[in-house]
Amino acid sequence: MKKWIKLISLISVLFIMSCTNDKKVRPDTPENLSLLASLAINNQDYETLKSYFTETRKETINSEYFANLKEIKSNGAEFRTYSYIRINGKSLLLEIIKDQDTKTYKIQNIMVVPKELEGLFNTPNGK
Template structure:
């Protein structure tokens, strides 16, 4: 009987410890930042959204623009990884990468030349 009480006590302790842990998603990867952005939009939380921007860019999206984002979101979302390669001559390549594989590697899925009229989107 003593062992059963001890076992129950250990189980209760374990449940309390696991249930009280705070495993909040942190903006420590590109996936997490994108997910936190989507969550902030869905929750109409401009402050959380704005906190994800770099110091020099905070406030760069107005509350009005942010409100329009809420009309765009759906429950499902697809996240892709892209890298932009800009050459000294101004030409740009947009590279779509695979998700990280089991070997902790990324691979190229597609490469496109960025059209001249779209380059303005990528300028600082």
């Protein structure tokens, strides 16, 4: 009888362990990173938001800048993914979507960035 109890206990533990789903959202896609950033802003989690920046750009977000972000709530947020391309001195923005049927990314729209707005995409030292 003790063998059966031990066997059932072992099977139960293995079953419970196999049922736990430890899937966490990681910043491994642009969509996931956007979601995590919006959650950090909503939760007023300055350190987490800062952790999503590249090492060379972490210092660009200070506590004062973050305080301004606190007023933005991402309830009902809309997420879009863009890719910036510079070709022969012209800047383009590609709006990229994920095709749910093929699980590949497709271009939704291409926009020419006006010269007066190109500065938004320039970073110090090209980083």
